[in-house]
Amino acid sequence: MECKTIDEVINTLNIIVEDCKTNNCPLGFFAVLYRKVTIKVKEGINNNRFEDNLRMEKLDVFFANRYIKAYFDYKNKKIISKSWKVPFDAKSKDNYIVLQHLLMGINAHINLDLGIATINTIDINPLDGIKNDFNHINNLLSDMTDEVKKNMGSISPVFGILMPLAKQWDDKLIQFSITTARDGAWEFAKCLNDDKNNNEKIIVERDQIIGKLGTNLISPVRTLQWILNTIRFFESKSISAKIEILENKMQAA
Secondary structure (H helix, E strand, O other), X not given: OOOOOHHHHHHHHHHHHHHHHHOOOOXXXXXXXXXXXXXHHHHHHHOOOOOOHHHHHHHHHHHHHHHHHHHHHHHOOOOOOHXXXXXXXXXXXXXXXXXXXXXXHHHHHHHHHHHHHHHHHHOOOOHHHHHHHHHHHHHHHHHHHHHHHHOHHHOXXXXXXXXXXXXXXXXXXXXXXXXXXXXXXXXXXXXXXXXXXXXXXXXXXXXXXHHHHHHHHOOOOHHHHHHHHHHHHOOOOOHHHHHHHHHHHHHHO
8 A cells, every 4th residue: 555645645544543443453543643743744745844845745655655564564464674563563462551652653663764765755866955854754753742742641640640750760761762763864864875785784784773672662671660550550441542532632733
């Protein structure tokens, strides 16, 4: 299911969200977030907010297609990247909080997919020419993720009380930063751009690293796990209900 336009991307993300609600699947958390980011990109294109609006749509579509392909390939039991296999496999376990599902998706999508999509977008043009729009799409994702965090109390009433306590631990889950991921994705894109003959090898190596980081996001230190378990305990609603809560919060953002 390969999209050609940003409207097709949004329609496909709608299908994924509804599929996840129907099947009570936590992969819908990231899909809701990503759909909102895509809608914001479309609004920016329509209002000429980017340096090159046509190129931004091209980047958005290349970027989204990597996630969409991984999602449907996984459903059809095809081989996918390790970076995406980690969050997709996590759907079958019920001990992760919503934030962990979101960060696993963000990890795979920015740290692996964005660099590849960027290189596909520029083709033979200079990489530096796309950097501002590259940063813009990351800023949108960061802003929407912050919005979700602000409203996480609607899903778990103890989230706002317990998560600040978790900041004392030097753990990948707590230290995960979209800004850091963005900078790493740019360096990854530069590596791909500078060594086009070895792109396949570079991507495989990168995938292994990002897959391990995804695993770390769901393997916190024991004391932090106690906090996460408590937050998860108070996420009393069904997964489909939590997806709908996120949808309502994202619509208002």
